[in-house]
Amino acid sequence: MKIPQILIEYANELEKKTAERFPKLAPLAKQCYLNTIETTVKECDNGDYFVITGDIPALWLRDSSAQLRPYVKHCNSSQELCEIFKGVIRRHAFYVNLDPYSNAFNEIMHNESHKDDTDFESPYIWERKYEVDSLCASIYLVSDYYETTKDNSIFTEEVHNMLIAILDTFVKEQNHPENSAYYFRRTDCPETDTLPLDGKGNPVGYTGMTWSGFRPSDDRCLYNYLIPANMMAVVAMKKAASLFIDGYSDKANSDRCLSLAAEIRKGIEEFGIYNHEKYGKIYAYETDGLGNYLLMDDANSPSLLAMPYLGYCSNDDEIYKNTRAFILSEDNPYYFTGKAARGIGSPHTGKDMIWHISLIMQIITSTDEKEKEMCLEFLANTHADTNFMHESFNKDDPADFTRTWFAWANSLFAQMLSGI
Numbered sequence: 001m002k003i004p005q006i007l008i009e010y011a012n013e014l015e016k017k018t019a020e021r022f023p024k025l026a027p028l029a030k031q032c033y034l035n036t037i038e039t040t041v042k043e044c045d046n047g048d049y050f051v052i053t054g055d056i057p058a059l060w061l062r063d064s065s066a067q068l069r070p071y072v073k074h075c076n077s078s079q080e081l082c083e084i085f086k087g088v089i090r091r092h093a094f095y096v097n098l099d100p101y102s103n104a105f106n107e108i109m110h111n112e113s114h115k116d117d118t119d120f121e122s123p124y125i126w127e128r129k130y131e132v133d134s135l136c137a138s139i140y141l142v143s144d145y146y147e148t149t150k151d152n153s154i155f156t157e158e159v160h161n162m163l164i165a166i167l168d169t170f171v172k173e174q175n176h177p178e179n180s181a182y183y184f185r186r187t188d189c190p191e192t193d194t195l196p197l198d199g200k201g202n203p204v205g206y207t208g209m210t211w212s213g214f215r216p217s218d219d220r221c222l223y224n225y226l227i228p229a230n231m232m233a234v235v236a237m238k239k240a241a242s243l244f245i246d247g248y249s250d251k252a253n254s255d256r257c258l259s260l261a262a263e264i265r266k267g268i269e270e271f272g273i274y275n276h277e278k279y280g281k282i283y284a285y286e287t288d289g290l291g292n293y294l295l296m297d298d299a300n301s302p303s304l305l306a307m308p309y310l311g312y313c314s315n316d317d318e319i320y321k322n323t324r325a326f327i328l329s330e331d332n333p334y335y336f337t338g339k340a341a342r343g344i345g346s347p348h349t350g351k352d353m354i355w356h357i358s359l360i361m362q363i364i365t366s367t368d369e370k371e372k373e374m375c376l377e378f379l380a381n382t383h384a385d386t387n388f389m390h391e392s393f394n395k396d397d398p399a400d401f402t403r404t405w406f407a408w409a410n411s412l413f414a415q416m417l418s419g420i
Helices: 005-021 023-039 061-077 079-096 132-149 157-179 227-248 253-273 318-327 355-367 370-383 406-420
Strands: 041-043 049-050 125-127 273-276 280-283 335-337 342-344 353-355 391-394
Touching: 005 023, 005 061, 005 079, 005 273, 005 406, 023 041, 023 061, 023 370, 049 061, 049 079, 061 079, 061 132, 061 406, 079 132, 079 157, 132 227, 132 273, 157 227, 157 253, 227 253, 253 273, 273 318, 280 318, 342 353, 342 355, 342 370, 353 355, 355 370, 355 406
Parallel strands: none
Antiparallel strands: 041 049, 273 280, 335 342, 353 391
16 A cells, blocks of 8 residues: 555654654654554555554454544645545444444454354454443544544545444443343453353443443453543543534534533543542542442553543643552552563553553653653663564563554554654
């Protein structure tokens, strides 16, 4: 596929800028920025575009949106780039309209995907783990492109149907036990890859928040109101409300989005805040609406660390600052300190494995220049001489890492460099 010239030119500029300010990171700048467009984007036979996550040959709604995000600001200078975005948006609409409960999809129909017990299947589906943030990501993708370009051609019937499908799904999953047919069972796997209680998940009470089966790590939720995903849903519903008006003059569904955003936010503030004896009021990572809280953070975004990046709050919000202090401390069970770095990891990769995404997100959301410099140094010293970001690395030995080809981490790294 031909790379849009605007991206090549900007990659050269980013490399030069990085060499001036952070010389140790200069060898990473250009190739991380171009990694998504060079290695993961493919034009389909029908003119759509398909974006794999890297070393897995499937399109994740979340990852593909995040991978493209650093490029959207250049769309007004490149029709080629606009066509790529529009092609990916068409793909998202097709997949979400096929099944809003799936998180990852195939380019063409085949039978090589995960074989699970669930209430819907299609040879287009790679995996059917229901994750709230996946649907939010599709809305962010459409909104980012439209807000940049004001290109009304994206407002097709399929995109309209996608927005309605996401809204309807979020509303239905506000009362998962009563309204939802979704279940997910996988055998011969780690327990984090399947839902308990016959695939329906652990008990929950009604909170106004929307239920999620799995986290952005693709691990199952313990308590199924995932607070960072619900925060992303609040912002996504506000974006969708604007898209309904600007694209379709659909005030009824726009109003439904705003109402749902308010209900979810109210649920977060009433049920998602924990009064910590050391840090004061902090956001839990998960809750069930029955009095149980999971106090931690996961490196995958949406995360509690990423709240300002997602648009839920400012980085000087008092509860965010309290939460940030907690999750960037040893009191967070997935914050690791070692010889090479200190930062947030994930249950998905286990003990002592720090994620590059979390270090990057720490820089993006920080107001402290010393903290930023520290994390930049960690990044410079932990790519194991590959000049690419990885999924995770051992806190004491960066040569011990997971995923050599993880385009989302490379894109977020380049986006961070562009903004500092």
